[in-house]
Amino acid sequence: MSVRSIFGRVVTRLFQFALALLLPQLAMAHELQPGFLQLTETAPHQYEVLWKQPTSLGNPLRLTPVFPVTCQALNAPQSEVLPQSWVWRMRLSCPAGLAGQILTIEGLEAFATDVLIRVEHGDGRIETHLLKPADPSVTLNEAAGVHGRWTYLTLGIEHIALGIDHLLFVLGLLLIVGNRWTLIKTITSFTVAHSITLAIATLASVHVPAAPLNAAIALSILFLAPEVVRVWRGQTSLTIRKPWLVAFAFGLLHGFGFASGLAALGLPRNEIAPALLLFNIGVEIGQLGFVFLVIGLERSFRVLKIHWPRWAEMLPAYTLGTLGAFWTIQRVTLMILR
Amino acid sequence: MLVVLGVLPLPSAAHLVSTGLGPIYDGIGHFFLSLEDLLPLLALMTLGGLNGVAAGRRIMFVLPSAWLIGGILGSLIAVGTIVPAYVAPLMAIMLGVMVATDAQLPERVLTGVIGIVGSASGLTTGIALATQTNNLQLILGSAIALCVLATAVPALVIVAATSRPWMRIAVRVLGSWIAGVGLLMLGWQVRIS
Numbered sequence: 036m037s038v039r040s041i042f043g044r045v046v047t048r049l050f051q052f053a054l055a056l057l058l059p060q061l062a063m064a065h066e067l068q069p070g071f072l073q074l075t076e077t078a079p080h081q082y083e084v085l086w087k088q089p090t091s092l093g094n095p096l097r098l099t100p101v102f103p104v105t106c107q108a109l110n111a112p113q114s115e116v117l118p119q120s121w122v123w124r125m126r127l128s129c130p131a132g133l134a135g136q137i138l139t140i141e142g143l144e145a146f147a148t149d150v151l152i153r154v155e156h157g158d159g160r161i162e163t164h165l166l167k168p169a170d171p172s173v174t175l176n177e178a179a180g181v182h183g184r185w186t187y188l189t190l191g192i193e194h195i196a197l198g199i200d201h202l203l204f205v206l207g208l209l210l211i212v213g214n215r216w217t218l219i220k221t222i223t224s225f226t227v228a229h230s231i232t233l234a235i236a237t238l239a240s241v242h243v244p245a246a247p248l249n250a251a252i253a254l255s256i257l258f259l260a261p262e263v264v265r266v267w268r269g270q271t272s273l274t275i276r277k278p279w280l281v282a283f284a285f286g287l288l289h290g291f292g293f294a295s296g297l298a299a300l301g302l303p304r305n306e307i308a309p310a311l312l313l314f315n316i317g318v319e320i321g322q323l324g325f326v327f328l329v330i331g332l333e334r335s336f337r338v339l340k341i342h343w344p345r346w347a348e349m350l351p352a353y354t355l356g357t358l359g360a361f362w363t364i365q366r367v368t369l370m371i372l373r
Numbered sequence: 374m375l376v377v378l379g380v381l382p383l384p385s386a387a388h389l390v391s392t393g394l395g396p397i398y399d400g401i402g403h404f405f406l407s408l409e410d411l412l413p414l415l416a417l418m419t420l421g422g423l424n425g426v427a428a429g430r431r432i433m434f435v436l437p438s439a440w441l442i443g444g445i446l447g448s449l450i451a452v453g454t455i456v457p458a459y460v461a462p463l464m465a466i467m468l469g470v471m472v473a474t475d476a477q478l479p480e481r482v483l484t485g486v487i488g489i490v491g492s493a494s495g496l497t498t499g500i501a502l503a504t505q506t507n508n509l510q511l512i513l514g515s516a517i518a519l520c521v522l523a524t525a526v527p528a529l530v531i532v533a534a535t536s537r538p539w540m541r542i543a544v545r546v547l548g549s550w551i552a553g554v555g556l557l558m559l560g561w562q563v564r565i566s
Contacts, residue, residue, distance in 0.1 A: 147394075147395050149393065167391070167393035168393065169391035169393055170391070170393075193393070193394060196394055196398065197394060197395070328521065331525055332521065332524055332525065334528070335524045335525050335527075335528035335529075336524070336528075338426070338429075338528035338531055338532055339426055339429045339430050339433060339524070339527065339528055339531070340426055340430070341430060341433075
């Protein structure tokens with residue numbers, strides 16, 4: 036066995052070891068959903084409060100809304116457990132109003148999730164804010180609603196940026212496609228497919244249970260890994276000949292996954308259409324950014340005339356296979372245990 | 374490098390970007406928005422591209438490695454609040470002039486320059502981020518951003534410089550701008566110190 040071969044094996048094993056160390060963090064990719072706090076003014080200075088506390092692996096995150104000091108609860112909070120969140124409802128009286136008051140989500144700093152705040156004022160104005168771990172407080176004011184809806188765009192970009200599983204699937208597709216025209220067809224198929232199911236899940240309130248859905252998404256990544264290996268071996272298959280077909284089929288699944296980021300919020304009906312549109316645009320911006328990044332890097336490698344050793348060429352397939360297998364086993368196990 | 378660190382101690386000016394997407398993305402944001410650190414690295418990548426394909430490959434592999442080693446070392450030694458504020462402008466001036474004059478460096482010299490500039494830049498960032506929680510993840514995020522740039526910029530310069538003669542001149546003009554900005558940054562540091 037040559038030194039080069041031994042080195043390749045050592046590097047591959049080290050990579051697998053590093054991946055195993057990173058897996059627990061990567062496994063959280065889609066478990067955290069954004070929280071949602073809605074205040075609806077039902078009478079002057081009186082508000083109905085809806086607080087959707089996000090959960091992780093079935094456990095509620097320790098997030099608590101801290102209302103302005105001038106506000107008082109009119110009844111005891113009532114709770115309801117949903118698949119991806121705990122919902123709390125209560126009534127609040129704020130004699131001084133909410134304008135200029137500070138609203139805080141206590142504990143947000145400790146979690147990698149966001150909380151969407153939506154305030155429906157009595158005169159019809161709607162105020163929307165997206166609170167992040169680095170900035171868990173907001174000063175409520177009248178002008179904020181103008182920019183509020185753009186928060187859904189941000190949510191879409193964030194959802195794809197943190198959705199390692201979606202990005203890995205796109206990477207797998209990019210590694211399979213052979214030419215520019217096939218690339219355009221494949222990415223368009225994936226986009227159309229996930230837009231269809233994202234719209235169905237959001238507009239028609241079609242609910243796909245999260246556990247089997249996440250397991251199927253993981254399986255889609257695992258499915259691509261051997262196909263990438265086949266491409267490098269010069270073999271062919273239906274996936275390699277028509278990657279756009281696979282992109283469309285699995286894109287339908289991934290669309291339901293994207294919808295979880297929006298559906299978990301439980302937005303009022305009149306807010307759903309613009310939220311869906313902006314959220315989807317955000318997802319596409321993130322996805323296209325990733326596609327251009329990978330294409331740009333591939334082009335750069337060719338300009339720099341880099342001849343990767345065999346083990347380095349196989350790393351993306353190993354990544355897809357290892358993570359796909361890990362996520363599939365983990366998610367199926369969770370599904371059975373529940 | 375250590376001499377420079379000792380001679381030019383200035384208060385730390387870490388400015389962490391919060392993307393809300395976690396420390397890796399924060400590290401990427403920090404890298405792209407720290408112009409004073411980015412400028413000499415951009416000049417070095419451009420110089421690599423002007424020196425040809427082999428030099429571009431050297432930039433791609435050696436620069437991120439040297440930067441990462443410097444960054445991890447900086448976060449570990451964490452020299453309190455000392456950050457060498459003059460180093461980045463001086464490197465930008467030196468490398469900007471090299472780009473402007475289209476300096477063709479021997480392979481070993483270029484590798485040495487990449488190693489010194491990369492590790493010095495990484496060390497500066499590592500020290501600046503040492504006080505942050507998850508500082509290693511922040512450094513890793515910055516290193517990922519550097520990997521992408523160190524691959525794309527030399528390739529872009531090679532394509533530009535070999536496509537048309539005036540493009541090579543344009544790249545050299547860019548070098549003079551980098552040197553000019555470096556000079557302004559140095560002047561600013563002298564003024565505030």
